[in-house]
Amino acid sequence: MADAPQGTLPVPPATAAKLTPAEKFQLITQNLGEVLGAEQLKALLEERDLVAYWGTAPTGRPHLGYFVPLAKIADFLTANVEVKVLLADVHAFLDNLKAPIELVEARVDYYRRLIIAVFRSLNLPLDRLKFVVGSSYQYTANYNLDKYKMSAITTEHDARKAGAEVVKQVSSPLLSGLLYPLLQALDEEYLGVDFQFGGVDQRKIFTYAEAYLPKIGYKKRSHLMNLMVPGLSGGKMSSSDPNSKIDFLDSPSAVKSKIQKAHCAPGEVEGNGVLAFIRHVVVPIGELFKGQGRADARPWVEGDAPADAVFTIKGDPKFGGSVRHFRTVDELDDAYAKGEVHPGDLKSATVQAINALLAPIQAEFNGSQEFQEAEKRAYPVEVKQVPAKKKVKKYTPKPEHLKTPEEKARDAEKAGLDETAQLREAVVETLSA
């Protein structure tokens, strides 16, 4: 790095223009699970800055999990990458044909405002951030023709394989799920990007894109993959898991209450969503702030900490706990694994960090009537109908060995239908996770 203080990454926007291609490459590819096509990107960086794409389907409410890809996208923006955020309205609409297209349009608007607010809270330059709404090109004749072309060279087997990690493997997936990899590949061409960014769960879709785009005459793109980060309740971070979900507009006390319920077993690092959030969101953002010369904007590092500290945990003095500063995330994980950090203290520090991250975003929301109206349009308050009390029929399933072949077949079919419903959800999670 040319002139940024040593050990601080990424650099402040003002210095981005002074970065060498090698430094940009380092910044773009750091802290990732995997990079496919690194040499291609290196070569391009010798000539010009890069263009990237990250997709999200505006279905449910964006939750704290979005901070993970956004924290990484911050690196891209700092390295002067033009980042196209695909707001996949077509897919969001199709996921639930019951939701009118107007609602999806309102959610597109809310997602756009929220993502901008997040990047603004991180002091990032927004001139290289572009939003593209899927319907702006996914209905065109050319896209349609290319989709036909892809479908004429892709077997059901290969489409299923490509979606294997993001589309639940059931005996009878919906065709829309099978088309997913084709669309996601074509988007790279239609958005005109050099690389696509997503989670490592997208790997097979990405390798599909690398193999099939050239078959219809388009160039192969690079693919950058985030590691998968567990949700705060331990499982995959998901908007369908209410315990895992902290909303960007949750109040400080709501955040506190949700984190207190989070799964965070003493000494357990693997699958610990709290530690993962610190590793993938809090600390990288802290490093970004330091690079921007705003080290003091990190309330998760106590004021008297050494200059290279990334996280501070204050043990409750009632239980003889003391203040500990960590220089790396690995150090924190190690201390937690050894039982030197109490889960309650870790949670308290995390609550403080999350609330600090949310505060400027909520301030922007509260200061903008437009933003508030966008939220209301996107998520209108549901008038819940109180259902008339129904007599609950108690159902004792017949033991398997007593079932007739017809009964078994019916049960198998019912299970298949359930799988299909789950698949629909999984398909949308693909883009939104």
Place this chain on the structure above:
Amino acid sequence: MADAPQGTLPVPPATAAKLTPAEKFQLITQNLGEVLGAEQLKALLEERDLVAYWGTAPTGRPHLGYFVPLAKIADFLTANVEVKVLLADVHAFLDNLKAPIELVEARVDYYRRLIIAVFRSLNLPLDRLKFVVGSSYQYTANYNLDKYKMSAITTEHDARKAGAEVVKQVSSPLLSGLLYPLLQALDEEYLGVDFQFGGVDQRKIFTYAEAYLPKIGYKKRSHLMNLMVPGLSGGKMSSSDPNSKIDFLDSPSAVKSKIQKAHCAPGEVEGNGVLAFIRHVVVPIGELFKGQGRADARPWVEGDAPADAVFTIKGDPKFGGSVRHFRTVDELDDAYAKGEVHPGDLKSATVQAINALLAPIQAEFNGSQEFQEAEKRAYPVEVKQVPAKKKVKKYTPKPEHLKTPEEKARDAEKAGLDETAQLREAVVETLSA
């Protein structure tokens, strides 16, 4: 029927306007394998004339088998149905991405001219015949959106089931094959028709369309199905079977030679392509001519035959054969089954009939430079490269029980690839058969 001579069907165009709704219904639905939604059509006919659709993908050269649906479409035209012929260029193009789109466009042109020539040779009114090229609407945003909608409610299982009789069932079909039923259903809406016409092999696609169009807010159409007619060589009439294929431009001697090779076992009616062609093409067209007051335009009925004869067979006097006139196709089949009609005599009469049917079409072709040029553009003469003589490697397959598991897996995969190639062909046959 109001005023047409008794026993003659269909009526001449001039009298079509005088047909009652019930007479039109009878004409539209006669000689079919199956009708779905007959009541709906009856009700509509009380108010207005109908609109129908029949699709064909202009891939190979149209062959004599096309006479079967066209002879039935003649009934529709006579009953004042507006018939839309879908020239499915998108599918034809996708079937073989190697063929440039220009070639497909030229074939669309040739198919259109040929179909018009056939109907003109049958003295049919052409003002109710419309040609629609698939690409004229299949790339539009609305169609695309509807395709997405259909794919989001159709499982792979249901798509596969819908195509079960027309798309070869393999372990890994191409996605384009799975999309087929969706497109064919949507075409009904986009072409604005009351019913679709096809072979009984289309039944599952038709019932899919009936079930799924209403799910996205479109109305359910009726479906009229032809019986499947065996090819002249006994199997399915197919452009990929050279023995079964008589070209519309084949010379009388070429027709004679091909028919002489046709499979036509003595006494065998089932699967007899020659008898089937007489039943489904020659006799209906003869009845059409009679209805038009042109009974003498049937060289397959000898001049001295009784007025109600539909086909004449002249036994070779050398072998003691005599001239026999048949009043119905069933009578002819019965006589053949009993061995009273010699295959050679049947073939001679058939050659005469086919050449009589082709003569006016070929006259139109020979009289039109445009038509001839269209044919040249559509089917440019291939310059065959004489391959250098290669030493043929004799391949003796390893016995199954001696193969390693890897070898077995490789063989299985290879078989799958072959299946996929066959499927591509089957998919296009769907529309063209």
